[in-house]
Amino acid sequence: MLKELDVNSWVFGRRSSLEGVYDSVSDIVENVRKSGDSALFEYAKKFDRVELESLAVTEDEVEAAYDEVDGHLVENLIEAEARISEFHELQRRNDLWLREIQPGITLGVKTTPLQRVGCYVPGGRASYPSTALMTAVPARVAGVREICACTPPPVNPLTIVAFDIAGVSEIYRAGGAQAIAAMALGTDSIKPVQKIVGPGNVYVTAAKMMLRDHAEIDFPAGPSEIGIIADSSANPEFIAADILAQAEHDPNAACVLVTTDRSLAERVDKEVSKLLLNAPRNEIIEKALAQSGFVIADSMSQAVSFIDEIAPEHLSIQVSDSLSVLNRVRNAGSIFVGPYAPVACGDYASGTNHVLPTAGYSKVYSGLNVDHFCKTSTVQIIDREGLEDIGDIVETLADAEGLHAHAESVRIRRK
Ligand SMILES: NC(=O)c1ccc[n+]([C@@H]2O[C@H](COP(=O)([O-])OP(=O)(O)OC[C@H]3O[C@@H](n4cnc5c(N)ncnc54)[C@H](O)[C@@H]3O)[C@@H](O)[C@H]2O)c1
Ligand SMILES: N[C@H](CO)Cc1c[nH]c[nH+]1
Ligand SMILES: [Zn+2]
Numbered sequence: 001m002l003k004e005l006d007v008n009s010w011v012f013g014r015r016s017s018l019e020g021v022y023d024s025v026s027d028i029v030e031n032v033r034k035s036g037d038s039a040l041f042e043y044a045k046k047f048d049r050v051e052l053e054s055l056a057v058t059e060d061e062v063e064a065a066y067d068e069v070d071g072h073l074v075e076n077l078i079e080a081e082a083r084i085s086e087f088h089e090l091q092r093r094n095d096l097w098l099r100e101i102q103p104g105i106t107l108g109v110k111t112t113p114l115q116r117v118g119c120y121v122p123g124g125r126a127s128y129p130s131t132a133l134m135t136a137v138p139a140r141v142a143g144v145r146e147i148c149a150c151t152p153p154p155v156n157p158l159t160i161v162a163f164d165i166a167g168v169s170e171i172y173r174a175g176g177a178q179a180i181a182a183m184a185l186g187t188d189s190i191k192p193v194q195k196i197v198g199p200g201n202v203y204v205t206a207a208k209m210m211l212r213d214h215a216e217i218d219f220p221a222g223p224s225e226i227g228i229i230a231d232s233s234a235n236p237e238f239i240a241a242d243i244l245a246q247a248e249h250d251p252n253a254a255c256v257l258v259t260t261d262r263s264l265a266e267r268v269d270k271e272v273s274k275l276l277l278n279a280p281r282n283e284i285i286e287k288a289l290a291q292s293g294f295v296i297a298d299s300m301s302q303a304v305s306f307i308d309e310i311a312p313e314h315l316s317i318q319v320s321d322s323l324s325v326l327n328r329v330r331n332a333g334s335i336f337v338g339p340y341a342p343v344a345c346g347d348y349a350s351g352t353n354h355v356l357p358t359a360g361y362s363k364v365y366s367g368l369n370v371d372h373f374c375k376t377s378t379v380q381i382i383d384r385e386g387l388e389d390i391g392d393i394v395e396t397l398a399d400a401e402g403l404h405a406h407a408e409s410v411r412i413r414r415k
Contacts, residue, residue, distance in 0.1 A: 001276070002243075002269045005256060005293040007306050013291065014359045017252060018206050018222065025206040028177040029185075036187035043178040048124075050153040050173075055189045057155065057171040062164050065157035074161055080349045081133050081165050087351035088141045091370040098379065104386025108379040113143035116191070117373060118183035118215070119168065120198035120208075121159060123152040123175055125250060125284065129162035130347060134354050134368065135198045136166035142373035148172070148193060150179035176200070177207035184211035197368060199355050202252060218372050219365035222358045223252035226343055227312030227332065229303050229325055232261040234318035238339055239264075240271030242316055243292070244285055245344050251287030256310055257294040258303045265294040304328045311362040314343045333362040387413055 031039045037055060044052045066074065098108035119135035122128050132149065139147045149168045151159055152175020163171050172190055174182055180200075186192035192215065196208055199221035208217045226246040228239055243255040259265055272289070276282050297303035300319065307315060308331045315332035317325050322337050329335070333356030334346050347354045355368035382390075391410050398406035 001273050001289060002257070002265070003293040004265075005295050007295055007309050010254075010256065010291075010293075011309060011311075011360055014225075014254065018202055018209070018220070018359065021202050021206050022210070025177045025203055025210060028203075029181040029207060029210060032178050032181035032187065033185055036182075037189050040174045040178055040182055040187065040189075043176065044153050044173065047176055048152050048154070052153060052173055055172045055174060057160060057173065062160055062171075065160035065164075068157040069161055073158055074165075077129060077133070077158070077162050077165055080130065081137060081162075083349055083351035084133050084137045084353070085141060088138045088353070088370050091138075092141060093371075093374070093376075096379070098381070102386070102389065104383045104389060106379075106381040108381075110377045110379050111374050112377065113145075113374050114194050115144070116146040116148070116193050117144050118193035118196045118198075119147060119149040120179060120183070120196060120200055120204060121149060121151040121163075122198075122200045122204065123155065123159070124201060127151075127156035127159055129156065129158045130354065131199065132159050132162035132168070133166050136163065136168045138353065138368060138370045139197070139373045140167040142370045144373050146170070146193075148183065148190065150174045150183060150190075152176065152179070175204075177203045180204060180207035180211060184215040195373070197355065197372060201250060205358075218355065218368055219357045220359055220361050221313075221355050221368075223254070224249040225253065225313040225358050226255045226316060227307050227310050227314065228255075228257045228259075228316040228318060229307050229329075230257060230259045230261070230264055230316075230318040231300065231320060232264055233320040234259075234264060235339055236264060236267035237271045238342070239268045239316070239318060240275050242343055243268070243272055243289075244275050244279055245342070245347075246314065247285040247288035247292065248279065248281040249284070249288075251284055252291070253284075253288040255288070255292040256312065258297055258306045258310075259294060260297050260300060260303055262296055265296065268294070300325065301328075307332065308363075311357075311360045313356045313358045313362065314346070316341070316343060331363045333357050333367045384413075 044050045093111045096110045100106045121131045148170040150172045153173040182190045195216040197218040205222035224246045311331035313333040316336045346352045353368045357365040394410045395407045
């Protein structure tokens with residue numbers, strides 16, 4: 001079931017799966033640009049098989065959603081929200097910090113939340129109330145005033161409840177590339193946003209990449225991935241369970257086991273086949289496993305460098321000296337250390353964020369956090385004494401650049 005992989009060609013294949021949908025996504029974007037709301041109604045019928053009556057979810061519908069869902073589920077959502085909020089509160093920066101660098105010169109940084117952001121919450125092959133929390137809670141913690149959200153119809157009432165718990169002010173029934181286009185370009189019903197965050201399938205991710213001139217984005221957060229680094233001390237059943245857990249998201253999901261022990265790879269393979277027999281989403285999993293597999297490394301150092309090349313969305317460390325691997329590894333969206341840290345804990349309830357870069361992008365992007373919803377301005381407070389101190393440098397360098405007016409703006413004050 002799991003085949004041996006070549007790291008380089010696997011990494012290349014992961015990136016190119018997005019390129020395959022750019023043409024169809026650009027048609028969808030153009031249609032939303034031209035026809036706005038009516039394109040959203042049309043695509044809901046075509047892709048989600050829903051005849052929409054309206055795009056916006058009303059306050060009455062939010063109230064009705066609470067009546068529809070089991071109270072026990074709501075309690076669990078509230079508990080998860082509290083854990084996610086607590087971890088994200090720790091990430092908040094001071095609104096303003098100032099430090100006197102020398103007499104007369106004080107420098108600092110002022111942090112300002114974005115005004116209006118859009119959260120995309122997937123809903124094609126599964127519904128994702130947890131992602132409603134993961135996208136909106138950091139925005140709320142950052143202080144964003146207007147948090148709008150799009151998710152494909154029909155919208156699960158639990159997702160509506162999760163939006164409400166997280167503090168979302170506007171919810172729209174729109175999915176896929178068309179939802180991203182609507183939030184980036186605006187339609188009659190959906191006011192454009194400054195930034196779009198949230199995960200989705202290849203269509204959603206391609207649309208985010210294409211519309212970056214109109215709305216800033218978090219990063220490409222496409223089909224789920226797990227990388228596992230393991231040695232002979234690892235439990236093959238636990239590893240197989242983690243593989244299935246990410247594979248069940250999407251036929252384009254991918255799982256890679258990197259190990260120094262070939263016999264572990266064989267045992268994991270057997271466990272995967274066993275677990276698959278009772279997996280309700282086995283059709284999706286089998287497709288995802290077709291682009292998954294294992295890599296045999298000669299040493300733990302080589303295993304770490306393979307993981308760094310793969311740069312997985314999630315990394316599970318299943319080795320005897322896990323802290324040494326944690327210290328050495330550079331590229332992974334979120335890292336799960338030890339046999340009792342399944343990725344599913346981060347998906348729902350440890351408090352960390354599950355919106356993470358995929359397709360090798362954890363080499364350059366961080367997972368979703370409070371900073372994604374803020375921007376900073378540097379500040380300088382300079383008095384006469386401070387200006388006297390740095391005035392010569394400014395005048396000299398400005399003159400050297402031939403920028404007379406720059407130099408003069410200092411000279412005029414020092415007269
Ligand atoms: N990286 C992360 O942080 C993260 C987190 C959670 C989920 N995910 C991923 O999010 C994805 C969710 O995918 P999903 O499909 O369930 O939901 P989705 O909401 O991303 O996509 C559903 C939408 O895709 C569009 N679509 C479907 N087929 C299409 C086609 N042929 N052409 C154009 N558009 C089409 C439709 O508009 C539909 O509403 C999975 O890949 C999952 O692994 C990633
Ligand atoms: N594993 C997903 C990120 O790739 C997040 C998620 C949501 N629900 C379950 N899992
Ligand atoms: Zn998951």
